[in-house]
Amino acid sequence: MTEQSLAFSPLTVGPIELSNRFIKSGANENMYREGYPTKALLKHHRDLAAGGIALTTLAYAAVAKVGRTLPDQLWLRPDVVPHLKAITNAVHAEGGKISLQLTHGGSFVTSIFVPHRTISASGGLNVAGLFHGNFFQRAMNEKDMALVTSQFVDGARLAREAGFDAVELHMGHGYLLNQFISPLSNRRSDEYGGSAENRVRFPARVLRAVKEAVGSDMAVVAKINVADGVRRGATADDAVVTAQALEAAGADMLVLSGGRNVESTWFMFGSPMNQEEFAKVFRHQPLQRLLMKAAAAGTPKGLQFKEMYFEEYSKKVRAGVKLPLAYLGGIKSIDNVNKAMDEGFDAVAMARVLLHDPALVNKFRDDSVRQSGCTSCNACIPQIYNRAGTYCVLNPPNDPALNEIRAGER
Numbered sequence: 001m002t003e004q005s006l007a008f009s010p011l012t013v014g015p016i017e018l019s020n021r022f023i024k025s026g027a028n029e030n031m032y033r034e035g036y037p038t039k040a041l042l043k044h045h046r047d048l049a050a051g052g053i054a055l056t057t058l059a060y061a062a063v064a065k066v067g068r069t070l071p072d073q074l075w076l077r078p079d080v081v082p083h084l085k086a087i088t089n090a091v092h093a094e095g096g097k098i099s100l101q102l103t104h105g106g107s108f109v110t111s112i113f114v115p116h117r118t119i120s121a122s123g124g125l126n127v128a129g130l131f132h133g134n135f136f137q138r139a140m141n142e143k144d145m146a147l148v149t150s151q152f153v154d155g156a157r158l159a160r161e162a163g164f165d166a167v168e169l170h171m172g173h174g175y176l177l178n179q180f181i182s183p184l185s186n187r188r189s190d191e192y193g194g195s196a197e198n199r200v201r202f203p204a205r206v207l208r209a210v211k212e213a214v215g216s217d218m219a220v221v222a223k224i225n226v227a228d229g230v231r232r233g234a235t236a237d238d239a240v241v242t243a244q245a246l247e248a249a250g251a252d253m254l255v256l257s258g259g260r261n262v263e264s265t266w267f268m269f270g271s272p273m274n275q276e277e278f279a280k281v282f283r284h285q286p287l288q289r290l291l292m293k294a295a296a297a298g299t300p301k302g303l304q305f306k307e308m309y310f311e312e313y314s315k316k317v318r319a320g321v322k323l324p325l326a327y328l329g330g331i332k333s334i335d336n337v338n339k340a341m342d343e344g345f346d347a348v349a350m351a352r353v354l355l356h357d358p359a360l361v362n363k364f365r366d367d368s369v370r371q372s373g374c375t376s377c378n379a380c381i382p383q384i385y386n387r388a389g390t391y392c393v394l395n396p397p398n399d400p401a402l403n404e405i406r407a408g409e410r
Contacts, residue, residue: 006341007334007348008365011054013324014219014252016165018054018097021341022361023326025255025349026057026101026168026223031389031403032072035065036080039409040389040402042087048354049096052361056091057099057168057349058084063148063155066118067104067176070111070385076102076155081162083408088163099166099221100159102152102210106176107137107185108261119144121179121186121193121202128174128262139188145202148176152206156214166219166252169207171242173268174260177203178225181242182234184263196234196241203242204249211250222246223255226313229267230298233260236313240320253324255349256314266299269352269378270309270330273299277379277393281386305376307332308339318344333371334364355380356392 011018024045031041041058048056062068062075074080084100091098107120108128117138118126126137140148156167171177179185180202186193192202203222211220224242228234234242243254259268266272273296310329318325327345331337332353340348353360353372363369375394383390388400 007337011324011346013055013166013221015216016097016219018347019095020052020054020361021337021347022053022055023255023347023349024048024053024056024354025257025328025351026059026099026170027351027355027390028059028070028384029390030070030072030384030386032074033404033406034072035068035075037074037083037087037407038389038403039405039407040398042090042407043402044358044389045087045098046090046094047358049091049094049098051354051357051359052365053096053354053358055097055099055166055347057101058087058164059101060103060170061100061155061159063102063104063151066109066114067106067151068112069105069109076158078158081158083406084159084162084164086408088165092163097165098163099168099219100155100162100164101168101170101223102155102159103170104148104151104176106179107134108174108176108179109134119148120176121199122188124187140202145205149206149209153209153213156210156218156220160214160218164218166221167210167214168221168223168255169203169210170223171203171246172223172225172257172259174262177206178260181225181238182228182260183238184228184230184233184260196238197245199238200242200245204245207246207251208249215250215252219252220250221253221255222251223257225260226256226258226310226317227267229259229264233263236316239313239317243317243321243323243325247321247323251323253326253346254317254321255326255328256310256317257328257349258310258313264298266296266303269381271305271376271378272296272303273381274378277377278382281382306330308336311343314345315343332374332376335370337364352376352378352380352392355390356394
């Protein structure tokens with residue numbers, strides 16, 4: 001079997017089988033209204049499935065209303081199920097499978113006022129919430145942990161009811177479960193703090209509970225950081241410990257990402273943020289522009305995008321566990337894909353290149369394209385705040401009307 005044919009061969013992930021090794025990584029689409037998925041979101045994921053993606057990931061489904069970071073964001077409750085079902089049906093009709101990314105923002109609530117202290121691994125000042133009056137956060141206690149665990153379980157059950165093939169627990173980028181894993185936000189001195197083994201204890205507990213609830217029917221995946229990318233943050237060695245704990249808890253696959261939304265967004269994307277495009281999107285929101293500039297202040301001077309920018313970090317994780325791993329970070333060509341396969345990764349996860357061309361996988365398959373036309377300009381990232389939803393600025397804009405109609409409406 002050649003390297004390229006391996007990328008297009010089936011992959012078993014828990015109780016499901018993927019038709020190939022290509023995954024659309026969860027990336028905030030902003031295709032919601034008042035907490036409901038829209039026709040724009042349905043079209044987005046249907047196009048990805050039609051374009052050859054084996055598993056597309058519907059991003060940021062908050063397991064609680066207070067777990068959102070943006071006002072319109074999806075939060076899981078029974079009355080959204082029919083609208084999510086319309087999306088899963090559309091993906092299945094194209095021959096693809098679909099995962100729902102389960103998330104809780106914890107203290108990372110950037111655009112919503114929460115009328116009480118936000119929850120996190122540790123208490124203190126809430127930097128991410130300053131511009132919306134969420135000044136302080138409190139350390140979760142055992143009662144909080146039991147509640148959040150049950151919210152993730154209930155969210156997974158709703159995902160199963162809505163026809164999803166997998167759930168992905170978001171444990172990266174500074175959201176609640178990552179607030180335990182990362183020493184940047186975990187300053188606890190109990191059994192949930194200190195060592196890397198202790199810091200992953202609560203996220204592993206959540207995954208184990210979800211696995212017990214839905215694991216016979218759905219793949220249970222976790223997205224983790226291979227590193228935080230900044231001093232005093234989690235390292236690749238910490239990521240190995242995290243991966244091993246999640247493997248022991250029953251994870252069917254890990255998606256390997258990196259970086260934090262506040263401290264190291266540049267690390268997450270392997271390149272500087274597009275401040276010019278952020279200024280356009282936030283032209284009437286000076287506080288948001290200030291927040292984005294502050295988040296970009298730590299970007300290393302002279303940083304330039306390079307392909308497969310998480311490679312060395314991810315290889316450490318690969319050496320430490322046996323469960324399937326999806327490589328993420330700078331996959332732009334079929335040669336990158338083949339290299340990831342050769343290095344022992346079971347799948348590749350992509351986002352920006354698929355915004356640029358949802359049919360990229362099919363084009364890789366028929367060898368009509370070997371290199372993505374994505375320029376890594378990062379102008380798509382500010383578009384998660386665009387009312388019409390995120391898109392590649394090299395393409396025509398989205399139809400804004402589709403983002404005003406709920407997915408299940410006729």
